[in-house]
Amino acid sequence: MDNPTVWLNGELIPLSDAKISVLDRGFLFGDGVYEVVPVYRGKPFRLAQHLDRLERSLAEIRIANPYTRAEWEALFARLSATCTADPHSVYVQVTRGVAPRQHTFPKGVAPTVFGIATPLSLPNREKVEHGVGAVTHEDRRWLNCHIKSTSLLGNVLMAQYAADHDVQETIQFRDGYLSEASSSNVWVIKGGEMFAPQRDNRILEGIRYGVLADLARECGIRFEERPVTEAEVRSADELLITSATKEVLAVVTLDGKPVGDGRPGPVFRALYAAYQCAKEAL
Numbered sequence: 001m002d003n004p005t006v007w008l009n010g011e012l013i014p015l016s017d018a019k020i021s022v023l024d025r026g027f028l029f030g031d032g033v034y035e036v037v038p039v040y041r042g043k044p045f046r047l048a049q050h051l052d053r054l055e056r057s058l059a060e061i062r063i064a065n066p067y068t069r070a071e072w073e074a075l076f077a078r079l080s081a082t083c084t085a086d087p088h089s090v091y092v093q094v095t096r097g098v099a100p101r102q103h104t105f106p107k108g109v110a111p112t113v114f115g116i117a118t119p120l121s122l123p124n125r126e127k128v129e130h131g132v133g134a135v136t137h138e139d140r141r142w143l144n145c146h147i148k149s150t151s152l153l154g155n156v157l158m159a160q161y162a163a164d165h166d167v168q169e170t171i172q173f174r175d176g177y178l179s180e181a182s183s184s185n186v187w188v189i190k191g192g193e194m195f196a197p198q199r200d201n202r203i204l205e206g207i208r209y210g211v212l213a214d215l216a217r218e219c220g221i222r223f224e225e226r227p228v229t230e231a232e233v234r235s236a237d238e239l240l241i242t243s244a245t246k247e248v249l250a251v252v253t254l255d256g257k258p259v260g261d262g263r264p265g266p267v268f269r270a271l272y273a274a275y276q277c278a279k280e281a282l
């Protein structure tokens with residue numbers, strides 16, 4: 001993995017040869033979008049949903065999709081083949097391209113497309129079996145969180161806030177309601193029922209959002225998508241976080257206080273097992 005093969009603007013090249021201009025708008029403005037797809041045993045997990053979301057993100061920021069669906073699929077397959085590690089993830093990002101620095105969109109500029117496959121280190125046994133900690137913070141990000149933008153400063157600051165507190169994640173609230181964590185969606189379980197904030201502009205609709213909703217149905221866990229108050233989060237029986245790289249984890253402490261009985265609960269165990277089965281079924 002010292003010098004992996006990466007994709008840059010139409011070719012697979014060694015990382016050390018992959019160079020972009022300092023005038024790339026991704027560098028100057030964070031003017032781009034991205035995706036991260038987990039790959040198990042060489043098979044991408046929910047690729048179609050990731051490509052749908054990439055299309056939505058590109059449309060939202062008005063970058064013409066540089067590739068057809070078939071070209072994206074082929075690109076993911078080619079990138080995946082560059083990485084022998086199992087599991088691995090494939091990262092792609094599209095920026096508005098290179099142009100003299102000016103805020104408005106340049107005309108006639110081709111987007112920059114970059115991609116790389118890297119080993120995916122899933123949460124270790126300790127985290128899966130005993131859960132993780134989280135802290136809370138007011139959500140100070142912009143109101144276009146549904147766009148999977150490379151402008152991640154708000155998320156970066158919240159990820160570091162968690163790291164500074166030696167916990168896994170920062171769970172954010174906006175106006176007294178749960179939004180999401182720095183790089184995960186958040187699920188609240190109370191009385192055997194599961195709740196998550198509605199999919200709107202205040203959260204990124206994780207691909208695991210749909211996955212967990214499906215798995216909950218399979219497991220006979222009632223799930224409702226609705227506004228979730230801060231008080232509900234703080235009095236939850238169980239709290240879960242999900243993302244491509246974390247899969248499903250139980251949050252067992254929040255701001256240093258135990259969540260429920262302070263151990264991963266039955267809903268976590270059921271959904272974690274179902275998630276592993278969904279991977280096996282690929």
Ligand code: PMP
Nearest residue numbers: 183184185204206207208243244
């Ligand atoms: N919210 C944010 C802000 C994220 O960065 C992520 C991770 N990409 C998620 C939610 C979860 O999304 P997914 O399940 O697609 O990884």
